[in-house]
Amino acid sequence: MLDFILLHKEILLTIVVFLPFISAILAGFNATLRPSKILGYICSIFITSSFLLTCLLIYILVKTDIQSFHVFLWDFIATGQFQVSFSLMFDKINAIMFLVVTLVSTMVHFYSIGYMEHDAGFNRFFSYLGGFVFSMLLLVGGDNLLILFIGWEGVGTCSYLLIGFWYKRKKANEASIEAFVMNRIADLGMLLGIFLTYWTLGSLSYHDIFLTLANNPPKDSVMTWIAILLFIGAMGKSAQFPLHTWLANAMEGPTPVSALIHAATMVTAGVYLVVRLAPIYNVVPHVAYFIASLGAFVAIFASLMAIVNRDLKRIIAYSTLSQLGYMFVATGLGAYWIALFHLFTHAFFKSLLFLGAGNVMHAMHDKLDITKMGALAKPLKTSMVFMLIGSIALCGIPPLAGYYSKDKILEVAYAQHEYIIWTILLIGAVCTAFYSFRLFTLVFIAPKNHNEHPHEASKVMLFAMTPLAILACIAGIFHIQFETFLSSALVPLIIHIKEQTLLIILTLGLIIVSIISAYFIYKKGYQEKHRYNILHKILSNEYYIPKLYNMLFVKPFSLCSEFLYHIVDMGIIDKMVDSIGKFIVFLSYLLRPIQNGNLSSMLRLMSLGVIVLLFITLLYFILL
Incomplete structure (x- = not known):
């Protein structure tokens, strides 16, 4: 075989x-x-x-x-x-x-x-x-x-x-x-980065690029620009700030799309790019550190938005954004195999959560407001179990997959004495636990706050979710085999932390407290009074960044487009084209009388044309 x-x-x-x-x-x-x-x-x-x-x-x-x-x-x-x-x-x-x-x-x-x-x-x-x-x-x-x-x-x-x-x-x-x-x-x-890579290293092949870097590395300034430009592409695909x-x-797309694109594949392409081009980022550690810092910022930045959001799918989307931040922290700190491992485990429990959200949407006739749900534990027993598994894995509670991958990123940050990054990631982990069980409590445990008659998803949908649920439980156990498998392709990062046990206890303790807090706060339903908190309002409006983009880019671009449309397109170009058409129509009116169908008139015009032609020819030879 x-x-x-x-x-x-x-x-x-x-x-x-x-x-x-x-x-x-x-x-x-x-x-x-x-x-x-x-x-x-x-x-x-x-x-x-x-x-x-x-x-x-x-x-x-x-x-x-x-x-x-x-x-x-x-x-x-x-x-x-x-x-x-x-x-x-x-x-x-x-x-x-x-x-x-x-x-x-x-x-x-x-x-x-x-x-x-x-x-x-x-x-x-x-x-x-x-x-x-x-x-x-x-x-x-x-x-x-x-x-x-x-x-x-x-x-x-x-x-x-x-x-x-x-x-x-x-x-x-x-x-x-x-x-x-x-x-x-x-x-x-990214395209500019690819051009610069070829211009500098003479090839686009990974093998040739890495060979040139090992034998004849270019100037740091050029490599810095290559690393930055390529990472800009990664920022777009992986939705980094x-x-x-x-x-x-x-x-807004169908839920299976969310599970496929925004959990396991497209959004992780940026992480894969940085891991694949690890030799480039190894020679520019200052760019790598920027990537780690940005990832830490995004991890807490997105988590806070998820805490206050009421849209079922958006909460999970913000969670994806936050977890991508963790992956970029790992790549920036040189822990490439750990970044890939978290990408691996995250794909299973996050796609499980998205598909579970799809089951809830089906049951609630596509309603997404988690404050208008509640008491779905009984009619959606299987979906509830699947989403519970996904939530526990996302929070990083052992022995589920998220614990083995996400905790390693925290350990790497602490081992490299990046205490600010470690603290931010720890706060992000606490926030993750809170918004995950806020969602779970409001959807499945809180009192009923709707008039729907929910029903469980079809067998084929539950069948498709089962392998993901199993992997969300057991994938992390194979972390040693995962490291061994990648040891020849990526330099394994050996973590030596004397306080490793204490760090794990501290992290798990805070996460469990966060989960319990979310349960007790929301077990009786959503309290409207939270709306009037200023911080809550800022986070609900995504820090007003979409509105800022709308004001700085969308509206000026729209105004510019309107101006060009009315003044240039319709006022100049369109009128020029219309003028040509009108001139031809006018010319046709002038020449219409000669097309009267009279043979004598046609012969006279033909003779006149020949005479004019002969006259022009004679004049040409005289002047020549």
């Missing part, structure tokens, strides 16, 4: 990447036809096949000494000295991403069969999902920055389509445009 896999590993990798593309094409050809559950299952089987083949490829890396292998497909660009191939690679770093993307995508595909079954755009939805998964696999599977960028733009385009899936809703359209534009701004920085506003608004 192993020999067969080794012999065909390049073919298997190509199949893994392109199966979702085939799924997207198949669903796309049926997009305008009647919704078909069979099509949904076929597309899900394609993604499942990608997941199973990924497991086989990881088996190769575990059982053999192979560190990586490449698949050359074709020459992508070959002009002069600029040579870039369309080729794929599989190593221990992107193996983790392949596993996460294909596994979560499989569960989301099966979940969507039940969630979207009554939607007229069912087939179109699966086409977009397939395209998104293909783009994400291309992003993590490419062996050079250009292929990564193609996948990067692909996930951006598919996220635009998925967020604005219900295009008849104005808010969905606005959210999709905001996500697209915000990411285009960041991607410009100040390019964060699109993430919460993206909740």
Whole structure:
């Protein structure tokens, strides 16, 4: 079996990447036809096949000494000295991403069969999902920055389509445009970084870039700019401040989209980029420290917004934003394998929470205000258990997955004497516990505050959530194996903390106090008096940043567009085009009499034309 896999590993990798593309094409050809559950299952089987083949490829890396292998497909660009191939690679770093993307995508595909079954755009939805998964696999599977960028733009385009899936809703359209534009701004920085990388290091291939850095590193100033520009792209995709506003608004898309894009795949692309380019960030430690500082800021910045928000999906979205901050702290402090490990565990419990939120929405006829819910524990028993598992894992309580990954980030910050960052992350962890169980209490335990008749989700939806719930429980236990697996690809960070036990006790103690506080504050329902607190108002309005952006960018741009439309477009360009048309019409009126159908008149005009032509010719020769 192993020999067969080794012999065909390049073919298997190509199949893994392109199966979702085939799924997207198949669903796309049926997009305008009647919704078909069979099509949904076929597309899900394609993604499942990608997941199973990924497991086989990881088996190769575990059982053999192979560190990586490449698949050359074709020459992508070959002009002069600029040579870039369309080729794929599989190593221990992107193996983790392949596993996460294909596994979560499989569960989301099966979940969507039940969630979207009554939607007229069912087939179109699966086409977009397939395209998104293909783009994400291309992003993590490419062996050079250009292929990564193609996948990067692909996930951006598919996220635009998925967020604005219900295009008849104005808010969905606005959210999709905001996500697209915000990411285009960041991607410009990334593209400049790619250009500068080629200009400085002479290649876009990861292998060549890292080899040049090891043997002939450029000046620090150039490497600083490369690191900053590439990180700007990561800031956009991973919604880091100040390019964060699109993430919460993206909740206008269907809930499976939230689970796929905003929990496990697209938003983690920025973290993957920094981990993949670790040798670049290792030579510019000041940029790496900035990344860690920004991540710590975002971790508390987003947590505080989640504490006061009343929208079910937005709270989980802010939680994602906060956890991405933790991942960037780990990358900035050089703990790359820990960042990847938290990315790995987070994907399972966060997608579980989003899908659980989808079950609640189904039961509540798409209502999202958690203060208008309550007493859903009995009708939604299974969903409640799943969301409880996800919440405990998110809080970082042992033995669930979040404890093993998030606590390690706190330990790294403390071990490197970054006490300010550690304190901020600790406060963020306490806030996470509070808003997680605030949500859980108001939705499932608080007194009933609605007139709905809730019901549990369909079996296929619960089936899709079960593997995620299991992994949210057990994935963290394999942290030693995870570190061993990545030890040859990323330098393992050995943590020596004498007070490690005391730190764990302190963290867990504060988290448990926070959970108990949330329960007792909200077990009787939401108190309206909190609305009038000034801090509450600031946090509810997202620190007024969206309004500031609207005032500084959106309104001036709109006014400029209106001016150009009325003065330049309609006043000058349109009138010039109209004038040409009017002149031709006027000319046609003048020349109409000569087209009277009289043969004698036509002969006279023809003769006159010949005479004029002869006269001009004679004049030309005389003057010559």
